[in-house]
Each structure stands twice: as structure tokens, then as C-alpha cells.
Amino acid sequence: MSKVLLMIASSPRSMEAQRAFHLARTLHTQRRTVSVVLLQDAVLAAVGNGPAQDPDGLAMLVPRGVSVYVCEHDLTLRGFAPDMIGGAQSVNDQRIVDLMVADDTRTFGCF
Amino acid sequence: MSKVLLMIASSPRSMEAQRAFHLARTLHTQRRTVSVVLLQDAVLAAVGNGPAQDPDGLAMLVPRGVSVYVCEHDLTLRGFAPDMIGGAQSVNDQRIVDLMVADDTRTFGCF
Amino acid sequence: MDSFCILFRKAPYGTIVAAEGLRHLIAAAGMMAARAILLDDGVYLAKRGQEPGDSGWINLSQTLEKALADCRADPSCQLHVYVHEGSLKERNLDPAVLVSGVELADDDQVATVIAEARRMLIF
Amino acid sequence: MDSFCILFRKAPYGTIVAAEGLRHLIAAAGMMAARAILLDDGVYLAKRGQEPGDSGWINLSQTLEKALADCRADPSCQLHVYVHEGSLKERNLDPAVLVSGVELADDDQVATVIAEARRMLIF
Amino acid sequence: MEPEGPASHKTLTIFLAATPYAGEQASTAIRLARAAINAGHRVSIFASADGVYGFTVGHRAKGLPNAETGFGDLIARGAHVELCGSCLATRGLKRESLLPGADPSSLEKLFRLIRESDVLLTLGE
Amino acid sequence: MEPEGPASHKTLTIFLAATPYAGEQASTAIRLARAAINAGHRVSIFASADGVYGFTVGHRAKGLPNAETGFGDLIARGAHVELCGSCLATRGLKRESLLPGADPSSLEKLFRLIRESDVLLTLGE
Numbered sequence: 001m002s003k004v005l006l007m008i009a010s011s012p013r014s015m016e017a018q019r020a021f022h023l024a025r026t027l028h029t030q031r032r033t034v035s036v037v038l039l040q041d042a043v044l045a046a047v048g049n050g051p052a053q054d055p056d057g058l059a060m061l062v063p064r065g066v067s068v069y070v071c072e073h074d075l076t077l078r079g080f081a082p083d084m085i086g087g088a089q090s091v092n093d094q095r096i097v098d099l100m101v102a103d104d105t106r107t108f109g110c111f
Numbered sequence: 112m113s114k115v116l117l118m119i120a121s122s123p124r125s126m127e128a129q130r131a132f133h134l135a136r137t138l139h140t141q142r143r144t145v146s147v148v149l150l151q152d153a154v155l156a157a158v159g160n161g162p163a164q165d166p167d168g169l170a171m172l173v174p175r176g177v178s179v180y181v182c183e184h185d186l187t188l189r190g191f192a193p194d195m196i197g198g199a200q201s202v203n204d205q206r207i208v209d210l211m212v213a214d215d216t217r218t219f220g221c222f
Numbered sequence: 223m224d225s226f227c228i229l230f231r232k233a234p235y236g237t238i239v240a241a242e243g244l245r246h247l248i249a250a251a252g253m254m255a256a257r258a259i260l261l262d263d264g265v266y267l268a269k270r271g272q273e274p275g276d277s278g279w280i281n282l283s284q285t286l287e288k289a290l291a292d293c294r295a296d297p298s299c300q301l302h303v304y305v306h307e308g309s310l311k312e313r314n315l316d317p318a319v320l321v322s323g324v325e326l327a328d329d330d331q332v333a334t335v336i337a338e339a340r341r342m343l344i345f
Numbered sequence: 346m347d348s349f350c351i352l353f354r355k356a357p358y359g360t361i362v363a364a365e366g367l368r369h370l371i372a373a374a375g376m377m378a379a380r381a382i383l384l385d386d387g388v389y390l391a392k393r394g395q396e397p398g399d400s401g402w403i404n405l406s407q408t409l410e411k412a413l414a415d416c417r418a419d420p421s422c423q424l425h426v427y428v429h430e431g432s433l434k435e436r437n438l439d440p441a442v443l444v445s446g447v448e449l450a451d452d453d454q455v456a457t458v459i460a461e462a463r464r465m466l467i468f
Numbered sequence: 469m470e471p472e473g474p475a476s477h478k479t480l481t482i483f484l485a486a487t488p489y490a491g492e493q494a495s496t497a498i499r500l501a502r503a504a505i506n507a508g509h510r511v512s513i514f515a516s517a518d519g520v521y522g523f524t525v526g527h528r529a530k531g532l533p534n535a536e537t538g539f540g541d542l543i544a545r546g547a548h549v550e551l552c553g554s555c556l557a558t559r560g561l562k563r564e565s566l567l568p569g570a571d572p573s574s575l576e577k578l579f580r581l582i583r584e585s586d587v588l589l590t591l592g593e
Numbered sequence: 594m595e596p597e598g599p600a601s602h603k604t605l606t607i608f609l610a611a612t613p614y615a616g617e618q619a620s621t622a623i624r625l626a627r628a629a630i631n632a633g634h635r636v637s638i639f640a641s642a643d644g645v646y647g648f649t650v651g652h653r654a655k656g657l658p659n660a661e662t663g664f665g666d667l668i669a670r671g672a673h674v675e676l677c678g679s680c681l682a683t684r685g686l687k688r689e690s691l692l693p694g695a696d697p698s699s700l701e702k703l704f705r706l707i708r709e710s711d712v713l714l715t716l717g718e
Binding site (some may be wrong): 226237238239242245246250253254299300341343344345 | 598608641642697700701703704707708710712713715717718
């Protein structure tokens with residue numbers, strides 16, 4: 001079974017991002033290997049959102065073993081330092097492309 | 112104190128529409144006379160959404176005395192009949208303009 | 223298994239997005255095995271009885287229904303349109319109000335259709 | 346009491362909307378009593394430390410801060426920027442991360458500023 | 469409070485920031501403007517950001533409302549239209565590609581319009 | 594399963610449906626396309642709906658990234674660009690207003706591009 005990479009660009013509280021988070025959980029429940037890349041406004045999901053703030057969102061994915069990558073460019077643009085994220089990895093554009101085109105990976109997005 | 116008319120055009124579950132519903136409640140709590148006009152995708156708030164589905168949304172405004180007007184054109188375009196709405200009134204464009212320009216009314220929108 | 227998929231997430235008419243998705247779905251169905259998933263506000267695309275009148279819009283749910291009927295009449299055509307049950311329920315929409323030819327799918331089925339897609343366009 | 350108000354609801358950069366609101370706010374402040382409300386994702390506009398680098402974007406929070414400072418130095422200028430406390434709290438944002446010159450406002454104050462506005466632009 | 473004119477002579481200003489084919493915003497602007505004009509009100513439309521795309525010529529829309537026709541009709545009925553000049557420049561839109569009657573304007577003129585209007589409505593994305 | 598090429602020769606297709614100045618989508622498309630080209634991958638961009646506005650000429654953007662410059666640079670680096678033809682017609686965009694190298698195309702060509710690509714990414718509103 002191939003890996004699934006979900007690219008998310010929408011604001012964390014938008015229906016679009018919430019749907020992508022939900023899909024990531026369902027795919028994970030189906031025992032698929034799921035990774036998530038956060039781009040544009042979606043990077044805001046990786047700052048300041050503890051599980052208490054967002055019980056259905058990103059914060060529940062990391063502890064379940066979903067890899068979360070955050071676009072460094074879009075984080076710093078918005079005034080957040082790459083080291084502010086718990087459980088997620090900040091990545092540059094080159095690394096995002098590497099993730100997208102990796103063998104055995106199906107990339108879907110942007111949500 | 113003048114009346115407040117909120118024009119809402121966004122999808123009922125969007126942050127934008129939810130904010131407008133919340134604002135309508137707060138203005139109502141401040142003892143202001145509040146009315147709401149639903150346009151475009153926001154008309155979907157007036158169909159099929161009982162309080163159980165949407166405890167913070169439109170369904171709680173009508174019982175509190177907030178007048179809710181729904182754009183008839185946008186309802187029928189989407190396949191809903193004007194008589195499907197409980198507690199809200201379907202209105203044509205002319206009536207919407209009358210509401211917007213009514214004396215002593217401050218019109219804000221579109222959310 | 224390796225099909226092309228289009229995701230519909232937004233209500234018709236309010237934004238162009240659903241109409242654009244439909245235009246692409248119909249074109250795709252003529253060229254490859256195509257699947258569509260209607261979820262969140264995207265489920266409203268399949269609501270029957272839309273009445274564009276003289277607005278200039280085409281009737282999107284009728285166009286979807288016709289595409290499905292045309293495809294059933296053509297043995298070489300492979301088109302499936304799945305409507306997400308959870309999104310219908312949240313919106314208090316009865317499946318009976320949907321145009322004919324669409325299929326219901328739960329969370330699990332939606333995730334499977336997506337994961338099985340080789341490529342997906344998102345609207 | 347009768348002021349002009351601009352509502353900021355979206356995060357900066359992801360959409361042009363916050364930048365457009367800011368452009369209009371600065372122009373308005375030169376011509377009339379102007380108030381702005383940052384709420385929902387709009388609160389991120391005031392986050393200090395934005396780094397556009399060579400992206401081509403101007404630094405929006407710095408631009409906001411400068412507009413507020415310029416206005417304080419000009420006795421004829423009337424500009425207030427309110428940041429919604431509830432939206433900050435939901436996003437786990439400490440008011441200390443905001444640029445200087447903005448004022449905090451609760452639900453009640455936000456509603457009052459809006460109701461007192463004679464006209465409002467929404468971004 | 470500013471004095472309120474008689475109900476039949478209000479001024480409605482629409483601030484339009486959505487593209488003509490983003491969805492329903494252009495149609496909403498056109499429908500409400502038409503209804504307001506029919507009721508004897510004055511209507512101004514100020515197009516800003518991506519809203520300026522709506523006032524170019526040569527549209528051939530199929531299956532969705534033709535914005536050029538709608539806006540042209542409004543101008544013919546007396547709607548006043550101004551376009552954000554810097555927004556046109558950003559997008560490379562030149563005067564010769566614009567609908568007659570839709571003229572480049574400025575923020576200063578926008579706020580003059582706003583001050584003179586009884587109702588201000590934003591139609592954005 | 595289709596055969597996967599070596600990691601250094603994948604094809605990325607970006608389906609771009611947002612206007613050049615709607616926000617960050619055009620910049621994201623440009624940044625990811627540039628990174629992909631730098632890594633030796635092939636890149637195609639298919640602009641659809643309001644996305645076609647990004648491939649006109651004469652932009653003078655201030656304070657936000659100039660999309661024309663970014664897309665022109667990508668084309669110079671070998672990115673393949675196609676524009677939805679009916680979307681151009683809807684919006685009244687003529688060939689002479691388009692960026693050289695960005696050519697009108699069709700749905701049939703889009704699906705050919707999609708079939709030939711390893712990764713398909715949508716950037717919309």
C-alpha cells in the first residue's frame with residue numbers, strides 16, 4: 001500500500017483544512033502511512049494550537065504517528081520561528097518537493 | 112439607538128458566517144434591534160439546520176427575536192423552495208434593498 | 223484501482239468552484255475512469271430542483287445527473303459520483319433530495335476512494 | 346461616535362485581503378476618524394516579527410505599527426486598532442506578541458465599535 | 469447623526485473586491501444595484517483588488533452570468549462606477565481594455581464616495 | 594501501478610485556479626515549481642478559471658510578489674505552461690495580452706498532461 005501525502009494550504013479553522021485533518025485521521029485508521037505538509041495559512045495550525053484549543057485538528061495527528069511538515073518560508077513570513085512547533089518539522093521548498101515526488105507516495109492537495 | 116442589519120453571504124459553516132451569527136447574538140444581548148439578510152451560499156443556513164445541527168448558528172437567532180430574511184433568488188437557484196424555512200422570511204431583491212436603506216438602520220456586510 | 227478523482231467541497235453557485243469541478247469531471251469521464259466525491263458543502267451540488275431561471279447559470283445538478291445517465295448508456299464510460307453521508311447528515315439533507323445516479327459513501331469509503339486515486343483535482 | 350470602521354477577518358499573506366484592508370485603513374486614517382477591528386484569523390495581521398525577506402511582500406505588521414505611530418504623532422489623526430481577545434485566546438496567542446499601539450477588545454466592545462460605525466468595509 | 473434623506477433618495481455604494489467569475493458576487497452586486505436603481509436610489513460601485521477584472525471588455529461567458537453585460541447595463545442605467553487605479557496597474561490592465569464608463573480612480577475618491585453614501589456594502593471573496 | 598521513474602526525473606503538474614494577486618497561491622506555485630526544476634524534475638502549470646489572469650503582461654505589483662516576473666522566470670527555466678482556452682474567452686483575454694510561452698489549451702490537453710504527470714497539485718482559492 002502506497003504512502004499518502006496530504007498538502008494543506010487553508011487556514012486551520014477553515015472547513016477545507018478541517019476536512020484534510022479528518023481525512024488524515026481516517027487514512028491513518030486504515031493503517032496507511034500518512035504525512036501532512038502545511039503551506040500558506042495552514043502553517044498557523046502548527047503554532048500555538050494545543051489539543052485543548054483544537055481537539056479535532058493537527059494536534060491529535062502528531063501523537064498518532066502522522067508526520068507533519070511545515071513550510072519554513074510561510075512560517076517566518078508570518079512572524080513565527082521554525083522552533084515554535086511541537087512534534088512537527090519545518091522544511092524548505094526543496095524538501096517539500098522531495099516529499100511530493102517520493103517513490104510510492106501519492107500526493108494529494110492542496111486542501 | 113439605530114437598528115442594525117447584518118448582510119451575510121458566506122457558507123453557514125464558514126468562519127465568516129459564524130462570526131456574523133455570533134455578532135448578531137452579541138448585538139441582540141446589547142438590546143439592539145438586529146436583523147439578518149442571508150444571500151448567496153448563506154441562504155443554506157435557512158434550510159435543514161435545526162438547533163441540534165447548529166447550536167451556535169442561525170437557528171438560535173430566530174427564537175430570540177432576530178428577524179431573518181432569506182434571498183429568494185439564491186434559495187431557488189440552489190433547489191430550495193421559499194416555504195422550506197422555519198421562522199425566516201424569504202424576500203426578493205427589491206425588499207432587500209428596502210431593508211438596507213431603511214431609515215435609522217445601519218447596514219453592515221457582506222460577511 | 224488506479225483512477226482519477228475529483229473532490230467537490232464547496233456549494234454550487236456561491237463560488238465558481240463546483241461548476242468548474244463539474245466541467246472537469248465531464249471531460250475526464252470521456253477520457254479515463256473517473257470518480258468524484260462530494261463532501262462538506264460540495265454535497266449541495268447534487269441537490270435536485272435547482273432553478274437558475276434567467277440568471278445565466280446552467281443548472282448544475284441537472285448537468286451532473288445527465289452526465290451520469292449518459293455514462294450509464296455508454297459501456298466504455300466509467301464514472302462514479304460519491305456523496306459523503308456524514309456531510310449530508312450534518313446538513314440535515316435527505317439522500318432522497320439528490321439527483322439520481324449518485325452513490326452514498328461513508329468516511330471510510332471516501333478515504334479509500336482518495337487513497338486509491340492515482341491523481342486528484344480538488345475543487 | 347460616528348466613525349468609519351474596517352473589519353479584518355483573514356490571516357495576512359495567505360490571501361491579499363489583510364493587505365488590502367491595511368492599505369484602506371491607512372488611507373482612511375488620513376481623511377477621517379477610523380477604527381479597525383482584527384478578529385478571527387485577522388488577529389495574525391498584528392503578529393510582530395513577520396519576515397517577508399525577498400518574497401516581494403511588504404511587512405504587514407510593521408506597516409500597521411508604523412501607521413499607528415505616525416498617527417500618534419499627528420494630533421489631527423484619529424486611528425484605533427482593536428484586536429479581539431477571544432480570537433487571540435482561541436489561537437493561543439499572547440497579546441505580548443502583537444505590535445505596539447493596538448488595543449484589546451472583548452466581544453462586547455467589538456460589537457459596540459461595529460454598531461457605532463456609520464459605515465464599515467469588510468476584509 | 470447625519471441627516472437622513474427621504475427613503476426614495478438614498479445612496480448605495482458597493483465595494484466589489486471579487487473577480488467577475490469567482491462566483492456569485494458580481495451577480496449579487498448587479499442584482500442589488502439594479503433593484504436599488506429601480507427604487508430610485510443612487511448607486512455607486514467601486515471595484516478594488518481582483519474586482520477590477522470585472523470591468524474589462526470582450527467577455528464570452530457560457531453557463532454562468534456574463535459580468536460585462538451586467539455591469540454595462542448598470543452603467544447605462546446610471547450607476548456610477550470607479551476602479552482602483554493602483555489595482556489596475558498591479559494587474560497590467562490598461563485603459564483601452566476597460567468598459568466605457570468605468571474609470572480609474574483613487575483611494576481618496578473612494579473615501580469621498582463612502583462619506584457621501586448612506587449604505588456601504590462590501591462584496592469580496 | 595505505473596512504472597515509477599528515478600527520483601530525479603519526476604513530472605509535477607500544478608493546476609492553478611487562483612488569480613495572481615488573490616494571495617499566496619501564485620507564489621506557492623512559483624516557489625514549488627522552481628524547487629522542482631532545480632532538483633531536475635519536469636514542471637507543467639495548467640492555469641484554469643481565474644488562474645489564467647496570472648499569465649497576462651504589464652503587471653506593476655508593489656508590496657506583493659509580481660506574478661508576471663515569477664511566471665516569466667519559470668517559463669525561461671523550462672516550465673511548460675498551458676492556459677484553459679475557454680477560461681480566457683470567458684474573461685475576454687486575447688492572445689496578444691498573454692505572456693510569451695503561455696499558450697491557450699483545452700481540457701483534452703489538460704488530461705493528457707495529468708496522465709503524464711507523477712504528481713498533480715491543485716492551487717485554488
